[in-house]
Amino acid sequence: MSCSKTLQETFELGPFIASRIWVGLWQLSSNAWGSAPAPKIRQGMARHVELGYNAFADHYGSAEILFGQYRETLSEPTSVLGATKWCVFRPTEPSRSVVEAALRERMSRMRTTSVDLLQFHWQDYSDKGYLSALQILQDLQHEGLISTVGLCNFDAIRTDEICTQLGPGFIVSNQVQFSLIDTRPLHGMADVCERHNVKLLTYGTLCGGFLSDKWLHKPEPDLYTGDLTPSQRKYLDVILKAWGSWPLFQSLLAVLRKIGDRHRRSIANIATRWVLDHPFVGAVIIGARLGVSEHPDENLQVFGFTLSEQDNKDIETVLELSDGRRMISTIGDCGAEYR
Secondary structure, eight states: BBBBOOOOEEEEEETEEEEEEEEGGEEEEEGGGGGOOOOHHHHHHHHHHHTTOOOOEOOOOTHHHHHHHHTOOOOSGSSSSSEEEEESSSOOOOOOOHHHHHHHHHHTTTSSSSSEEEEEEEEEESSHHHHHHHHHHHHHHHHTTTTEEEEEEHHHHHHHHHHHOTTTTSEEEEEHHHHHHOOOGGGHHHHHHHHHTTTEEOOOOOGGSSSSGGGGGOOOOOTTTSSSSSHHHHHHHIIIIIIIEEEHHHHHHHHHHHHHHHTOHHHHHHHHHHHHHHHTTEEEEEEOTTBBBBHHHHHTSSSSSOOOOHHHHHHHHHHHHHHHHHHHHOOOOOTTGOO
């Protein structure tokens, strides 16, 4: 089914044709990012859809409910894709009743008879119950309750194992962190994606907003200041402790600004384009504080250009000075920080 409205870049995800920028709704899970009344949030969703953003992801907290309410108002609800999650954080026996109950709870909250994309996360790799849970999800997909199934923060080894055991075409995506700062998907995950025709849905692409013109020539912020969002505290910690230093980060921003001047784009546009230029990436998920802080028009500028060989060479000169390539060892593979 088609989920495309404008001339944005799109990609195939199971039966869907989706934009390569998805609207991330995780910031609706807490007032720490700022909050807006529900009608204003739904207006923000409508504004994004009018501009061609046709996929919404990360339905934490009340986001599933708000998205379901919004999509119900559409004359063609199937024109907008809703990706939600089932995250298993504690020991769970994945019986048919447990798995189906988790799925039906999401269907009820999103006011739908089937889930477009269910993204599955399993905390403990030593418990192979994730294979049983996914087998049941595959059965529920055959029964029409799910259109597509993806993974969330699975590493390369387990992604390969799951795709091999459950067969081609079942797992369509894996949502992981990927940015100029966190390049871990380049070390193993990219090959697994190519082997099994899996697309990455990436988050953290802008490092909570640090990869933007706003932070160019700015002093190092206090990690514990109340001015930072939860995302910014998380990514600032990665930048300073795992990737490099604030002066080196400023060097990266300066290079991105120079490249942006060539293309008449923002630093955020260049950072996002760098991620999208990797063929194993389906889409980037950019968080939006709907009704509080959104950048739908600026984000559209990601389309219509690609980075040149010189652009990539300039970026690489800075990345080579960082510890980014070693984060696969210091932090672990994709998703390791959540286990």
